[in-house]
Amino acid sequence: MDFSSTPEQEELRAGARGYLADHPQPSWAELAALGWTGVSVPEADGGAGLGFLEEAVLFEEMGRALTHAPYWSTVAVVLPALPADLRAEVARGEASWTLATGPLVTDLDSATRVAYVGGDSIWELVGADREVLQTNDMTRPLGVVSGGEAGRRLSGSEVLPRLRTRSLTALSLEACGVGARALELAVDHAGQRLQFGKPIGTYQAVAHPLATTLLALDLGRSLALFAAWCIATDDPRAAIAAAAAKSHCAEAAVAACERSIQVHGGIGFTWEHVLHRLYKRALGIQSWEASSERLRAEIAEHLLGRGI
Amino acid sequence: MDLRDTPDEELFRSGLRAWLGENRPAPAADVAEEEAEEAAEEEAHRDAERRNWSRRLYDAGYSGLTWPTEHGGGGRPSGYEAILFDELARAGAPQHLGVIGLGMVGPTIIAVGTEPQKASRLERILSADEIWCQGFSEPEAGSDLSAVTTSARLEGSHFVVNGQKVWSSYAHIADWCLLLARSDPASERHAGLTCLLVEMTSPGIEVRPLRQLTGEAEFNEIFFSGVEVPVENVLGEVGNGWEVAMTTLLHERGTLGFSLAAGLGVTMRRLIELAGDRGATPVQRDAIAREWVELEALRYTAYRHLSTPESGVPGPEGSLLKLQWSEANQRITKLALELLGPDAQLLEGNAPYGGYWQHLQLRSRGNTIEAGTSEILRNILAERVLGLPRSR
Structure with missing residues (x-):
């Protein structure tokens, strides 16, 4: 079992981290110019012809950078349901997508197109009115669509479980990025902030919970990477691996942010500090697609059969 | 990233599985079924059987898989050891008895x-011809190992050792001991320590079993009075014992990861069976699912840290695996007791599943103390992985 990244994946990660540090909010066209919207689109259709493991790098980095773009909605969720010509549009940066599966829809402020599930198919929704709602996590707003009619048929609905597995895994990876950054901020602060004449990180009441946070995030990263690998290789364990990853990573990211806010003290409670935005993204990830508890109920059914 | 067995690993696994199918020893009788007075004799018998089993593992080439070939090992990457632990656990076969030596x-x-x-x-x-124990901890040197006072005084061609060691597993059957002692009486803390290889049959050594809260005696006290150890048995340099001991402890925590995960996998399978037998409430189902997820995470994390560039010595990340395993084992076994309800109190012949869960749960309390307490491991993670300032 080899978990190591390829040199190309390492390069992609370093490049993405550097770019997003300088441009945390790239436009869709900029993301396309970087080649990120077409990572898994075949080269013949203008993409890079790579796979989910490369996309995984970008989900994690965009979580860390709190990127506000319909990347997860488009690439993790809708892309595999699109016919080749529409995938090529995504790769070129001409279109981005979101999927309406329930009353609340993500990224309606930025996605250029909306897909929805109707009967045994996934369709494009055309002519609908959009309303973007005020949300806790401003980097992935929710909204509602009304009216409109079926446009082009995109694919059969049998792809939905696959889309859900990708969605859960991408959210897990984003959570890893969010949590890792919250922990780094806490470690930096604990090493610099002096109280009682010493850096607060010397106190075990501060340091040990950070070690626990490290542990939870590190375990989560293994689960998320395993799920990503399952998706990339069509491994039949992908669905349960994704549920396991999301159930753990979302909780770990929320806990990491809460710990980091606590370690920061008053400054961590202010609007100016980035922590509340990381925290709200983590809470958004936790709430979206399926909560950790709900996913564990699915895992329990997988392990133990139906309950009473 | 490729999480499948390589063709060679696959070959190794199938060969091992076939070998275990033919050679696996009969499972040991349940402890709870034995009469107390026979227990000691039984145990000696079990140790002898485990030595035989270890010898067979050696003869078949499954001992020291990751050791360099010039030292009789398999010269294989650590992934093969992970396969060995997996397959031993799957077959219900014990590991090599010489865990400390290996x-x-x-x-x-x-x-x-x-x-x-x-x-x-x-x-x-x-070959399990020599079983080793470790003489590190002392009554006044537990987490603060640098406080050891057992002395090693140089007299001509010998060190003369006096002192007491405690919590030494396998000391009652061991042939040799890796001893950490103070060779410079004027020294303090990490300086002036030396590691010695001590033969357990040397005159002046007395081993006394420590009865632990499970009722068994896995650990021992070792008393040294005027024990002579030839200078050629110094491991590393005189005065450099702390560094040598730290190398040993990193190996303890690093290489243990796979073995711990494999063992916990067996416990998890039994927990799932238990929940099937006894039923589980929605809250208990949630807890079981959570532990399963954490176990998956532990397994993949052991592999992930393996994939990071190898320096030959495991990094402080090994502390992470041991910390996670020990706390997970405590939670899982406690969950099992909860599923058992009042039956969890029953011992001996009345104990469900031969007392497996009661024993494992009590034993698990030692897991967060032995091989680095959870507090020390969190210090290591905080200081050496996160880079936080030192607390002491």
């Missing part, structure tokens, strides 16, 4: 030992 003492001798030490000790560790 996992800790041997690698340390390979790293810092002299040629004669390598030539005389390593092969015998692999």
Whole structure:
């Protein structure tokens, strides 16, 4: 079992981290110019012809950078349901997508197109009115669509479980990025902030919970990477691996942010500090697609059969 | 990233599985079914059987898989050891009895030992002809290992050792002990310590079993009075014992990861069976699912840290695996007691599943103390992985 990244994946990660540090909010066209919207689109259709493991790098980095773009909605969720010509549009940066599966829809402020599930198919929704709602996590707003009619048929609905597995895994990876950054901020602060004449990180009441946070995030990263690998290789364990990853990573990211806010003290409670935005993204990830508890109920059914 | 067995790993696994199918020893009788007075005799018998089993593992080439070939090992990457632990656990077969020799003492001798030490000790560790114990902890030197006071005084060609060691597993059956002692009486803390290879039959050594809260005696006290150890049995340099001991402890926590995960996998399978037998409430189902997820995470994390560039010595990340395993084992076994309800109190012949869960749950309380307390491991993670300022 080899978990190591390829040199190309390492390069992609370093490049993405550097770019997003300088441009945390790239436009869709900029993301396309970087080649990120077409990572898994075949080269013949203008993409890079790579796979989910490369996309995984970008989900994690965009979580860390709190990127506000319909990347997860488009690439993790809708892309595999699109016919080749529409995938090529995504790769070129001409279109981005979101999927309406329930009353609340993500990224309606930025996605250029909306897909929805109707009967045994996934369709494009055309002519609908959009309303973007005020949300806790401003980097992935929710909204509602009304009216409109079926446009082009995109694919059969049998792809939905696959889309859900990708969605859960991408959210897990984003959570890893969010949590890792919250922990780094806490470690930096604990090493610099002096109280009682010493850096607060010397106190075990501060340091040990950070070690626990490290542990939870590190375990989560293994689960998320395993799920990503399952998706990339069509491994039949992908669905349960994704549920396991999301159930753990979302909780770990929320806990990491809460710990980091606590370690920061008053400054961590202010609007100016980035922590509340990381925290709200983590809470958004936790709430979206399926909560950790709900996913564990699915895992329990997988392990133990139906309950009473 | 490729999480499948390589073709060669697959070959190794199938060969091992076939070999275990033919050679696996009969499972040991449940402890709870034995009469108390027979227990000691039983245990001696079990140890002898485990030595035989270890010897067979050695003869079949499954001992010291990751050791260099020039020292009689398999010269294989650590992934093969993970397969070995997996398959042993799957077959319900015990591991090699010489865990301390194979996992800790041997690698340390390979790293810092002299040629004669390598030539005389390593092969015998692999073959289970020599079982090793560790003489590190003392009554006044637990987490603060640098407080050891057991003395090693140089007299001509010998060190003369006096003092007491405690919590030494396998000391009652061990042939050799890796001892950490103070060779410079004027020294304090990490300086002036020396590691010695001590033969357990040396005059002046007394081993007394420590009865632990499970009722068994896995650990021992070792008393040294005027024990003579030839100077050629110094491991590493005189005065450099702290560094040598730290190498050993990193190996203890690092290489243990796979073995711990494999063992916990067996416990998890039994927990799922237990929940099937006894039923589980929605809250208990949630807890079982959570533990399963954490176990998956532990397994993949062990592999993930393996994939990071190898320096030969496991990094402080090993502390992470041990910390996670020990706390997970406590939670899982406690969950099992909850599923058992009042039956969890029953012992001996009335105990469900032969007392497996009651024993494991009590034993698990030692897991967060032995091989680095959870507090010390969190210090290590905070200081050496996160880079936080030192607390002491």
